Amino acid sequence: MHVSRPDLVPDAGLSREEMEALQREIAAAAVFEDDFAFDPRAVAASSSGLEEGTQTTLADSAAGSSSASSGDPTDAEPPVVVGVDQSFLTNDDGDQDRALSAVVATRGGEVIERAYAVTDLEIPYIPGLLSFREGKPILAALEGLSVDPDLLLFDGSGRIHFRQAGIATHMGVVLDAPSIGVAKSLLCGTPTEEADNLPEGTRVPIESNSRVDAPDGTLLGYAVQTRQYDSPNRYINPLYVSPGHRVGPETAADIVLECATSYKLPEPVRLADNYAGEAKRELQD
Template sequence: MGGIFPYFSGEETYAVEGWNFDFINLIVIKMKINQRHEWPTTAEEATIIQKQLQLEVIAEEQLGEVRYVAGVDVGFEEDGAISRAAVAVLSFPELQLQEKAIARRPTSFPYIPGFLSFREIPPVLDALEKISITPDLILCDGQGIAHPRRFGIACHLGVLIDVPTIGVAKSLLIGKHDELPPEKGSWQALRYKGETVGVVLRSRTGVKPLYVSIGHRISLPTAIDYVLRCTTKYRLPETTRWADNLASH
């Protein structure tokens, strides 16, 4: 299960092979990370990429044995000018920290709700390149398909590196849900435009819930199960809690 992510290289940029960055006639030929990609700088360009890459999301179970789970999160320094990404890899089911990494780079995309992956994934890829253990499952601090275009950061990252991912967000982006019981483990479906896009999950009795949605190569019931199994006495799963602390301090 251990190994190196094959497509990443230090502070260089990344690409999806086959993208024609004529944003009028954009065609996806093949998904592959390479070093020709210029990350978009506008919401219009980013929207086109989201709509195209969303077609690559696998919303079903493709999860093997899980020995390592990881959390990723991004914080900011120098009034947002520098993005600081963190990855924490834990053993599963023991939830013991095995490896951690931090990467910094200049922030290249503005803060626009619904487009945070374009701001956060470049430094996340840098951090992932530094670890020696390939996680079997990644929990992202953010949305999966509970997103206006069904393509939050968990989907985006999962598609780019082809690893199962779950979106574990601390706040609601889209959708409505019924009242949630106060007990840990209770959940309600999160619905948007007639579709179930995730769940509202109580990860600790009496505290604010989390918003869980699939990212890539996992089903919603399995996503709920792993989020709860990665959660101990805190609101956040241990994966996300470690990554959040590393990205923020």
């Protein structure tokens, strides 16, 4: 991949105030609406047809893309979707001193390439400043890919962030690549209604509140239920999906639902999660 905004690359040496100022710049440069060429409905489409298609019908694909066409750039060829996740390495004293970022590139539900990179940790985890701690290894791992990603899926927030510049937004803007944030817990913002125990496949809007640098009521993302139990006494928490860059909130939620197979996490992120753990063991054990 290519860094489009070297001036916005996360620098762990900045002061907290400078980091926050940089995030406001990133939020101003971010595009929280669809701005990409691929067909979002073709993300999970596999040549071997393994997805649990909920919206694509035979009629749709027949009308829009099936046979070898004359090279329409917006034709439904599966885009390259890359999942990104981190794990941490410990030194001889037992302290976390390095971050390992794993990236897994998929196309039509198939893994086409993987890569990972390790860099020294420079700062501790601080809510709201995650990209300054994990950004370096992420960019390094993405540089290691030979394929050019069409979409990046991150483990963390995008627009659902105090200054609307979560890790998915930060990386997306720096690379000028479409990106989506997939968090397992809510950093800030408020669900417009009860978001616990939602039916599978549904979503609830997450709007900005006083803790967010945006007018109250701004749509930041969605609580998305990719999987849910049948039983009445137990339930799965939703994922908090938000735009990173060049993807609108609805499309972000649509894509995450499309990428979910039999697990809660969208496949690219789940695969990156596994690879991060696998590479970690391989390096520590």
